[in-house]
Amino acid sequence: MRYISTRGQAPILNFSHTLLTGLAEDGGLYIPETWPHLSHNDLRELRKLDYSELAAKIIGLFTGDDIPAPILLDLCKQSYANFNHKAIVPLVQLEHNLFVQELFHGPTLAFKDMAMQLLGRLFDYVLSQREEHITIVGATSGDTGSAAIEAFKDSKYLTVTILHPYGRTSEVQRRQMTTVLSPNINNIAIKGSFDDCQDLVKSMFADMPFRKEMHLSAINSINWGRIAAQIPYYIYAALCLGAPDREISFTVPTGNFGNILAAWTAKKIGLPIRFLGVASNHNDILTRFLLNNDMSIQEVKPSLSPSMDIQISSNFERLLFELLDRDAAQCCQIMQNFRKDGKMNIPEQSWTKATQNFKGMSLNNEETKKAITKIFKDSLYLADPHTAIGIITAQKYLEKDVPMVTVATAHPAKFPDAIKQATGILPPLPLAMADLYERKENYQILPADLQAIENSVRTVAYQNNF
Ligand SMILES: Cc1ncc(COP(=O)(O)O)c(C=O)c1O
Numbered sequence: 001m002r003y004i005s006t007r008g009q010a011p012i013l014n015f016s017h018t019l020l021t022g023l024a025e026d027g028g029l030y031i032p033e034t035w036p037h038l039s040h041n042d043l044r045e046l047r048k049l050d051y052s053e054l055a056a057k058i059i060g061l062f063t064g065d066d067i068p069a070p071i072l073l074d075l076c077k078q079s080y081a082n083f084n085h086k087a088i089v090p091l092v093q094l095e096h097n098l099f100v101q102e103l104f105h106g107p108t109l110a111f112k113d114m115a116m117q118l119l120g121r122l123f124d125y126v127l128s129q130r131e132e133h134i135t136i137v138g139a140t141s142g143d144t145g146s147a148a149i150e151a152f153k154d155s156k157y158l159t160v161t162i163l164h165p166y167g168r169t170s171e172v173q174r175r176q177m178t179t180v181l182s183p184n185i186n187n188i189a190i191k192g193s194f195d196d197c198q199d200l201v202k203s204m205f206a207d208m209p210f211r212k213e214m215h216l217s218a219i220n221s222i223n224w225g226r227i228a229a230q231i232p233y234y235i236y237a238a239l240c241l242g243a244p245d246r247e248i249s250f251t252v253p254t255g256n257f258g259n260i261l262a263a264w265t266a267k268k269i270g271l272p273i274r275f276l277g278v279a280s281n282h283n284d285i286l287t288r289f290l291l292n293n294d295m296s297i298q299e300v301k302p303s304l305s306p307s308m309d310i311q312i313s314s315n316f317e318r319l320l321f322e323l324l325d326r327d328a329a330q331c332c333q334i335m336q337n338f339r340k341d342g343k344m345n346i347p348e349q350s351w352t353k354a355t356q357n358f359k360g361m362s363l364n365n366e367e368t369k370k371a372i373t374k375i376f377k378d379s380l381y382l383a384d385p386h387t388a389i390g391i392i393t394a395q396k397y398l399e400k401d402v403p404m405v406t407v408a409t410a411h412p413a414k415f416p417d418a419i420k421q422a423t424g425i426l427p428p429l430p431l432a433m434a435d436l437y438e439r440k441e442n443y444q445i446l447p448a449d450l451q452a453i454e455n456s457v458r459t460v461a462y463q464n465n466f
Pocket residue numbers: 110111142143144221253254255256257258259260307308386409410
């Protein structure tokens with residue numbers, strides 16, 4: 001399996017190199033050169049597998065010969081062994097044809113664990129084979145950071161610096177990151193938004209001498225490894241609900257567009273998905289795009305669903321590349337103009353193609369609170385604010401004959417204030433995290449200044465004998 005950049009000017013890489021490279025050198029995102037395909041018979045065969053086995057089969061389509069199949073299977077088994085639900089990604093039925101797939105039973109209580117637990121092991125495997133050390137830099141609006149820190153905290157092959165927007169995550173999210181005191185972990189709160197954090201990460205990758213000196217890699221969904229590991233749960237849910245012999249739809253609480261791009265990839269490789277619902281908060285650039293072909297950047301406003309407080313959704317570039325029939329030069333031009341003008345100019349026929357696959361909906365804070373209350377009253381289901389927006393989107397587009405699944409992206413206990421306001425209930429943290437508020441925190445607060453961040457990344461790397 002080979003990977004090409006959406007901007008067409010970076011070396012073509014195999015899976016391991018793509019994993020270690022993160023962002024392509026031309027600023028684009030790596031994507032498979034050709035799509036694998038699963039026939040309906042192939043899909044039916046997968047029904048007998050448990051989640052780890054299915055994950056190994058699907059992810060194996062993207063790792064190719066790079067990771068031997070028995071090793072990948074073993075890594076998948078290890079990754080999901082410490083989840084606190086036997087089904088790993090259980091389905092809960094809310095009403096006729098409407099289901100929630102809970103992706104938050106991993107160690108940090110968000111869907112990010114699904115990919116990050118495996119990525120930690122894949123990085124260690126690849127780096128131990130090559131006897132290399134690398135430096136990971138990542139941006140988070142709350143959940144990617146905690147999942148990455150949990151997954152990478154014991155690695156002797158890498159250091160991890162995570163940038164989060166100062167004061168804009170929930171307290172639980174911040175503490176999950178900043179109370180991990182391993183020497184290879186570096187937490188920085190940036191005075192700015194998630195988009196500023198993500199821009200700083202991309203700027204570090206664009207600084208070629210720094211990138212080469214530090215052997216930078218990424219754990220955000222700009223890294224194809226993340227997307228590959230997020231595809232299996234869509235296939236697993238669909239098979240449980242009758243696919244490939246019936247269609248299925250999903251709604252996905254969306255920010256950086258990684259999770260829904262994984263769902264779109266599942267469709268691309270053969271899963272019969274009717275449509276995908278993009279659920280957003282008042283940072284609604286994707287809804288505006290789907291309704292009016294208006295992809296214009298507005299100021300990021302804090303919300304009750306902070307993990308989706310994003311305007312520049314990195315993975316949209318992968319979809320754009322496909323919508324443009326893989327015209328890398330045009331994709332590059334559109335992306336460069338987008339950053340220059342703050343507005344993306346997408347050809348009408350490409351936009352129409354997008355609207356055939358995706359539907360959008362956004363809720364503001366008041367509507368989000370009402371959604372949590374209503375879902376709890378109607379179905380006795382406590383949905384976190386992100387998932388609640390996904391469920392309302394699902395209800396809006398529910399069709400009588402097609403099962404619809406909302407992916408539940410976080411445990412409600414990660415956002416206790418919003419849940420308390422909406423239902424009066426304070427969801428308790430699981431036992432393993434019960435003392436989270438007493439644990440010592442360690443993080444720096446820095447301005448959105450590239451030089452200051454690079455100095456910090458370098459210091460931690462060298463302190464760890466990089
Ligand atoms: C709880 C939660 N829901 C939804 C999202 C949005 O997912 P994505 O960035 O893959 O679109 C995130 C962050 O990624 C999240 O942490």
